[in-house]
Amino acid sequence: MDWEVVIGLEVHAQLNTATKIFCGCPTAFGAEPNSHTCPVCLAMPGALPVLNAAAVDKAIALGLAIGAELNRHSIFARKNYFYPDLPKGYQISQYELPVVGKGTLTVQLADGVEKVVGVTRAHLEEDAGKSLHEAFIGQSGIDLNRAGTPLLEIVSEPDMRSPAEAVAYLKKLHALVRYLDICDGNMQEGSFRCDANVSLRRPGAAYGTRAEIKNLNSFRFLEKAIEYEIVRQRDILESGGQIVQETRLYDANRDETRSMRSKEEANDYRYFPDPDLLPLVLDESRIERIRDILPELPDAKRTRFMNQYALTAYDAGVLTAGRVLADYYEQVAADVDGKLAANWVMGDLLGALNKAGIEIDDCPASAEKLRLLVQRIADQTISGKIAKEIFEEIFYRGGEVDAIIDGRGLRQITDVAAIAAMGDAIVTANPQQAADFRAGKDKLLGFFVGQVMKASQGKANPDQVNAILLERLQKG
Amino acid sequence: MELHEFSLRELRQGLQERDFSSVELTTTLLKRISALNPALNAFVTVTESKALAAAAAADARRAAGEDGPLLGIPMAHKDIFCTAGVRTTCGSKMLEHFVAPYNATVVERLAAEGMVMLGKLNMDEFAMGSSNETSYFGPVRNPWHTDMVPGGSSGGSAAAVAAGLIPVATGTDTGGSIRQPAALCGITGIKPTYGRVSRYGMIAFASSLDQGGPMARNAEDCALMLNVMAAHDPRDSTSHPAAASDFLRGLDRPLQGLRVGVPEEFFGAGLDPEVAAAVQAGIAELARQGAAVQSIRLPNNPHAVSTYYVLAPAEASSNLARFDGVRYTHRAANPADLTDLYQQSRYEGFGAEVRRRILVGTYVLSAGYYDAYYRKAQQVRSLIREDFRRAFAEVDVIVGPTTPTPAFPLGAKNADPVAMYLADIYTIAVNLAGIPALSVPCGFTAAGLPVGMQLMGDYFADDLLLNVAHRYQQETQWHRARPSLQAGEA
Ligand SMILES: [Zn+2]
Numbered sequence: 012m013d014w015e016v017v018i019g020l021e022v023h024a025q026l027n028t029a030t031k032i033f034c035g036c037p038t039a040f041g042a043e044p045n046s047h048t049c050p051v052c053l054a055m056p057g058a059l060p061v062l063n064a065a066a067v068d069k070a071i072a073l074g075l076a077i078g079a080e081l082n083r084h085s086i087f088a089r090k091n092y093f094y095p096d097l098p099k100g101y102q103i104s105q106y107e108l109p110v111v112g113k114g115t116l117t118v119q120l121a122d123g124v125e126k127v128v129g130v131t132r133a134h135l136e137e138d139a140g141k142s143l144h145e146a147f148i149g150q151s152g153i154d155l156n157r158a159g160t161p162l163l164e165i166v167s168e169p170d171m172r173s174p175a176e177a178v179a180y181l182k183k184l185h186a187l188v189r190y191l192d193i194c195d196g197n198m199q200e201g202s203f204r205c206d207a208n209v210s211l212r213r214p215g216a217a218y219g220t221r222a223e224i225k226n227l228n229s230f231r232f233l234e235k236a237i238e239y240e241i242v243r244q245r246d247i248l249e250s251g252g253q254i255v256q257e258t259r260l261y262d263a264n265r266d267e268t269r270s271m272r273s274k275e276e277a278n279d280y281r282y283f284p285d286p287d288l289l290p291l292v293l294d295e296s297r298i299e300r301i302r303d304i305l306p307e308l309p310d311a312k313r314t315r316f317m318n319q320y321a322l323t324a325y326d327a328g329v330l331t332a333g334r335v336l337a338d339y340y341e342q343v344a345a346d347v348d349g350k351l352a353a354n355w356v357m358g359d360l361l362g363a364l365n366k367a368g369i370e371i372d373d374c375p376a377s378a379e380k381l382r383l384l385v386q387r388i389a390d391q392t393i394s395g396k397i398a399k400e401i402f403e404e405i406f407y408r409g410g411e412v413d414a415i416i417d418g419r420g421l422r423q424i425t426d427v428a429a430i431a432a433m434g435d436a437i438v439t440a441n442p443q444q445a446a447d448f449r450a451g452k453d454k455l456l457g458f459f460v461g462q463v464m465k466a467s468q469g470k471a472n473p474d475q476v477n478a479i480l481l482e483r484l485q486k487g
Numbered sequence: 488m489e490l491h492e493f494s495l496r497e498l499r500q501g502l503q504e505r506d507f508s509s510v511e512l513t514t515t516l517l518k519r520i521s522a523l524n525p526a527l528n529a530f531v532t533v534t535e536s537k538a539l540a541a542a543a544a545a546d547a548r549r550a551a552g553e554d555g556p557l558l559g560i561p562m563a564h565k566d567i568f569c570t571a572g573v574r575t576t577c578g579s580k581m582l583e584h585f586v587a588p589y590n591a592t593v594v595e596r597l598a599a600e601g602m603v604m605l606g607k608l609n610m611d612e613f614a615m616g617s618s619n620e621t622s623y624f625g626p627v628r629n630p631w632h633t634d635m636v637p638g639g640s641s642g643g644s645a646a647a648v649a650a651g652l653i654p655v656a657t658g659t660d661t662g663g664s665i666r667q668p669a670a671l672c673g674i675t676g677i678k679p680t681y682g683r684v685s686r687y688g689m690i691a692f693a694s695s696l697d698q699g700g701p702m703a704r705n706a707e708d709c710a711l712m713l714n715v716m717a718a719h720d721p722r723d724s725t726s727h728p729a730a731a732s733d734f735l736r737g738l739d740r741p742l743q744g745l746r747v748g749v750p751e752e753f754f755g756a757g758l759d760p761e762v763a764a765a766v767q768a769g770i771a772e773l774a775r776q777g778a779a780v781q782s783i784r785l786p787n788n789p790h791a792v793s794t795y796y797v798l799a800p801a802e803a804s805s806n807l808a809r810f811d812g813v814r815y816t817h818r819a820a821n822p823a824d825l826t827d828l829y830q831q832s833r834y835e836g837f838g839a840e841v842r843r844r845i846l847v848g849t850y851v852l853s854a855g856y857y858d859a860y861y862r863k864a865q866q867v868r869s870l871i872r873e874d875f876r877r878a879f880a881e882v883d884v885i886v887g888p889t890t891p892t893p894a895f896p897l898g899a900k901n902a903d904p905v906a907m908y909l910a911d912i913y914t915i916a917v918n919l920a921g922i923p924a925l926s927v928p929c930g931f932t933a934a935g936l937p938v939g940m941q942l943m944g945d946y947f948a949d950d951l952l953l954n955v956a957h958r959y960q961q962e963t964q965w966h967r968a969r970p971s972l973q974a975g976e977a
């Protein structure tokens with residue numbers, strides 16, 4: 012009998028505000044330890060939190076994007092526990108009343124099927140600092156630069172049924188926060204991180220006991236960790252054992268999850284409303300102001316790309332997976348055929364980026380250059396083959412498209428007389444092949460075309476070469 | 488009358504007329520502190536050289552043509568207000584050596600007006616106490632009788648003002664910590680409406696109840712202080728946008744037609760008859776001035792103490808978690824591991840009463856107990872608020888005793904925390920509701936101990952309370968009585 016895996020994700024998205032959630036310290040990553048701190052985020056006596064309105068606006072934007080209920084009245088609560096990188100001895104979070112209530116996220120699966128995943132809630136909270144164990148012997152260093160960085164914790168329903176669905180959901184959410192410009196999505200630096208709740212059950216049965224897997228900071232790790240967890244739990248269940256509710260840590264080096272703490276060892280966080288902060292009240296005008304400036308979201312953009320540029324669902328999906336890529340594509344497709352532009356962006360450009368290990372954000376070839384390159388193909392200034400050479404040049408070494416074309420004399424030859432002259436010369440120089448062609452070896456046309464292209468250093472228009480050679484050979 | 492007995496208005500006049508300079512005034516009071524403080528223990532820290540420098544600066548401002556009601560006038564802060572460069576202990580070993588790199592908003596505002604800080608005043612540890620005996624720096628003694636407690640937690644503030652060491656002081660009031668010591672030391676102190684005075688830089692005990700306020704020798708001096716202390720502070724989210732006001736403006740309004748409510752619940756069992764008599768006489772004086780006195784009910788007041796002792800410890804258990812031995816606090820020597828570091832540092836750094844309240848607070852917030860204690864207490868808190876709302880539909884001020892008894896002997900209630908908690912039986916409901924209240928001296932017991940009368944008002948009726956107290960003090964002399972103190976006494 013089969014097992015069904017049940018997966019729910021808790022995502023911590025670091026909101027990309029300029030300052031921390033309860034003080035004016037910068038949130039920039041990578042500064043000298045404890046240089047981005049003040050009495051508030053150091054939890055000095057008497058220091059008090061003041062809510063950063065920009066963090067709230069970003070939470071509202073996410074709520075609107077997933078069609079969620081926005082709680083007009085939400086409460087900040089204290090989550091109490093002792094840890095050296097938690098300077099107040101409590102984390103300010105939201106517990107009973109989060110700012111964002113129930114919503115949904117539609118994800119596209121590989122087989123083209125769409126799935127609607129429920130989002131239970133999203134709440135604002137502050138990040139903790141970091142404990143540094145490496146540089147000290149018998150002691151730990153504490154860096155509180157990150158303490159107080161705003162986080163939006165987005166909790167899904169246990170709606171996913173495979174590692175692939177979980178990855179698709181996480182990717183969609185990742186794209187969404189970047190579209191909304193509420194989180195930089197940098198998973199290596201931990202600004203977008205994920206915990207997975209995984210359990211197994213017989214189809215149709217009640218939910219099984221779950222394990223929570225922490226520390227998943229890439230799509231691949233999420234997939235690997237769930238795959239490992241499915242096997243681990245299946246082995247336990249099939250040998251008659253029981254799953255223990257616990258928190259497990261994914262170790263990427265060993266590709267396994269291991270127990271951190273069981274439910275019995277879990278903290279009693281003693282949540283209660285934070286008396287230093289008033290209830291967060293959202294008025295309609297604030298919500299409408301944010302709704303008005305909401306950017307076009309991935310699903311809408313995908314549909315528009317299919318209509319406006321006559322793209323397939325798959326191509327439109329790839330091109331709208333990220334806001335930067337989508338904007339790039341639209342610039343390239345500004346005055347040329349959408350399909351041609353899509354081929355170039357999805358083929359040559361993404362291929363080169365992938366090979367070089369560069370993100371689209373840091374693409375060395377501007378969209379304007381690629382637009383011009385594709386336009387030069389469309390207006391027959393250059394051939395597709397020459398265009399690939401020029402692309403390599405501008406991608407790896409820079410330079411201007413027209414300057415390269417002119418500087419290297421790459422302009423396509425479209426002069427019928429010139430091509431005919433080259434064709435005649437080649438036919439004359441290869442009498443045997445010409446005879447064979449006439450005797451029925453049609454494939455030899457390719458040989459002649461190749462020779463002419465070579466003679467023209469690739470600059471002859473291939474369609475014209477084809478037509479002229481066919482005429483000459485058949486005539487002869 | 489001697490310089491140390493002057494009111495703020497008299498001090499300003501003397502400074503304006505160049506009868507004395509701020510440096511001379513400051514020097515006089517510093518001498519008095521060094522003579523009398525050993526007996527009273529009101530000051531934890533005296534900042535002599537900083538004070539003289541601040542006084543000289545104030546004199547320079549005055550010489551340059553500046554004037555202001557507080558310019559050049561000495562004062563001291565309860566040691567719960569953070570002062571940049573001067574240690575802030577909160578009466579605890581935990582913060583014995585803590586020097587804040589910032590000023591509390593209240594400290595900043597008073598300093599900007601040119602007030603001269605003479606030092607930091609003793610208090611119950613983390614403001615937890617009603618007798619000033621929980622201070623790590625030893626108990627404060629009552630200037631009227633040095634075997635008696637001054638009340639708490641702002642006991643150092645009350646004793647220092649009563650003894651003429653300073654004309655005014657700051658205090659904080661979470662369950663009566665301004666009003667109860669004011670009553671026991673025979674001075675005037677107001678707990679403003681919650682949100683009037685910024686809590687930024689004021690070390691938190693119970694955030695939803697804590698409120699800073701002035702302690703002085705009369706209502707007018709309180710008004711002068713509150714004019715500066717009360718202000719909206721963007722650094723405190725609970726600070727009210729309309730916190731600032733001119734508290735002098737209505738000070739002289741006659742009491743004709745004032746509706747005074749006297750709660751039956753404040754005159755029941757446990758009230759000392761001498762205190763009752765003095766307060767009744769005080770109410771009679773208000774009536775004589777034209778106030779209409781009626782009896783009212785505050786039916787949920789008897790639940791105030793038990794409600795408070797759930798909510799205040801709950802908040803305190805969380806507020807005091809930052810004192811963990813990791814950063815600026817006391818740290819245990821040679822901890823075995825992280826847990827040991829926490830446990831030993833906190834065991835050594837906190838006194839018994841603070842530890843007791845942290846334990847109670849942790850318990851009432853725990854899974855399985857939260858609903859029975861914390862949530863229930865919040866519901867009762869709403870009922871207490873509702874009591875006042877109903878009462879203030881009928882009356883303008885509520886009047887009763889500030890404390891059930893006059894000052895009690897040192898050590899008398901140390902063995903019985905609940906008996907100690909009941910010292911605040913009449914003051915706590917005010918904090919739970921967030922309304923303003925003040926205490927004015929209204930008489931003495933046969934043994935010569937002061938008695939305080941409490942005036943409670945509706946939200947933002949602080950000015951009315953000061954007005955009533957001021958009019959009362961125009962016709963009575965209780966606030967002018969001074970304890971006789973000699974250097975080296977006790
Ligand atoms: Zn900060």
